[in-house]
Amino acid sequence: xxxxxxxxxxxxVGAGIGASVSSxxxxxxxxxxxxxxxxxxxxxxxxxxxxxATVNAGGSAMVMKYxxxxxxxxxxxxxxxxxxxxxxxxxxxxxxxxxxxxxxxxSDRKYCDFKEDDSVHMFHRxxxxxxxxxxxxxGHLAAAANHKWSQKAMEDTFYLSNIAPQDPHLNQKTWNxxxxxxxxxxxxxxxxxxxxxxxYLPRQEADGKLYVRYQVLGRNHVAVPTHFFKVLILEQADGxxxxxxxxxxxxxxxxxxxPLERFLVPIETIERASGLLxxxxxxxxxxxxxxxxxx
Numbered sequence: 597x598x599x600x601x602x603x604x605x606x607x608x609v610g611a612g613i614g615a616s617v618s619s620x621x622x623x624x625x626x627x628x629x630x631x632x633x634x635x636x637x638x639x640x641x642x643x644x645x646x647x648x649a650t651v652n653a654g655g656s657a658m659v660m661k662y663x664x665x666x667x668x669x670x671x672x673x674x675x676x677x678x679x680x681x682x683x684x685x686x687x688x689x690x691x692x693x694x695x696x697x698x699x700x701x702x703s704d705r706k707y708c709d710f711k712e713d714d715s716v717h718m719f720h721r722x723x724x725x726x727x728x729x730x731x732x733x734x735g736h737l738a739a740a741a742n743h744k745w746s747q748k749a750m751e752d753t754f755y756l757s758n759i760a761p762q763d764p765h766l767n768q769k770t771w772n773x774x775x776x777x778x779x780x781x782x783x784x785x786x787x788x789x790x791x792x793x794x795x796y797l798p799r800q801e802a803d804g805k806l807y808v809r810y811q812v813l814g815r816n817h818v819a820v821p822t823h824f825f826k827v828l829i830l831e832q833a834d835g836x837x838x839x840x841x842x843x844x845x846x847x848x849x850x851x852x853x854x855p856l857e858r859f860l861v862p863i864e865t866i867e868r869a870s871g872l873l874x875x876x877x878x879x880x881x882x883x884x885x886x887x888x889x890x891x
Contacts, residue, residue: 663877675749682720684819713757726814735762765849794821
């Protein structure tokens, strides 16, 4: 198990994931996957101090409290902040802040429609026609149900720049369960910061070499991710610090009997695979960070 630690606190970053991702990204699997209580061993780091502001329940003003994973093509919406990748026609990441207040309100999904993002040049944006007949769902990165506090906030989650092609079974079953887990954690934590994004991971082919291959959809060649990630930063209500959980799921049907904790990975796995950085932002006001290798 990999650990990052500093005086007075320990950041434990590690858990099991499916064999395909494990072999590609050097994530430990095997017997560790079967150990009970995996979620009880999630990492804890000191609270990062940041000035608070009086904002709406789920508004974007406080979303970036723990920093930007990258700085390219930043877009700010009512309910989330994202970094858009014009090459894939999807976001590289989307960050939202959930709490009890943001999950209740008058908004209704039936008034929302998937729509093009006019802030993206027409050469580089997805359209609904790209998804039509593709066999993929328009999968939310920032989930609509996370933002019932405002109709505008919920509507903003339907921009196609917040959408990625997702296997229907994954979208409607296991991924939906992960989104529900994120919402349920607001009962235990003051705020739940959720960063979601696509991954395009290599696979070994018959010639023994690794290749990154992914399907593209429609006239605009919208990239179909091979995997998706979620990074959760959980603020403890008593001010003791934050917990960090990170998941990677393949973009394919997953047996619902497989527990979500099976898809926990070291945060380093996501940082390496995505080109994003999370821990330095969280720890930037601390000293004495030490990395401990596998034992």
